[in-house]
Amino acid sequence: MERELDYKAIGKRVKIARIKADMKQEHVAEKSGLSPTHISNIETGTTKASLSAIVSVANAIGVTVDDLLCDSLIHARPQFEQDIAELIEDCDDYEIRMVKDITEALIATLRRDAHLRQ
Incomplete structure (x- = not known):
């Protein structure tokens, strides 16, 4: 059974992790190699972030991919x-x-x- 990713939940976790890390979207964008607009779209769940984008954001913020994807994981x-x-x-x-x-x-x-x- 394939499970659909919850991009809004992923975005919410990205935003929470970014705020906890005391980072602005622009800083995450710079560290991840993504545009600030793309970071904003990921946080609002208006874009389907690629796996490479999620990994880049996780590395930029200093969290694990599991931290960001756990709402979409069964285990x-x-x-x-x-x-x-x-x-x-x-x-x-x-x-x-x-x-x-x-x-x-x-x-x-x-x-x-x-x-x-x-």
């Missing part, structure tokens, strides 16, 4: 675990407890209704 557990860890790293005790309780309820519901995935 991307480590990346999603890292995303979850980043989401909760600045939570206070109350927020952590609520996230844990909600996650526990969500997992129970997902497993109870697993037959609906088919």
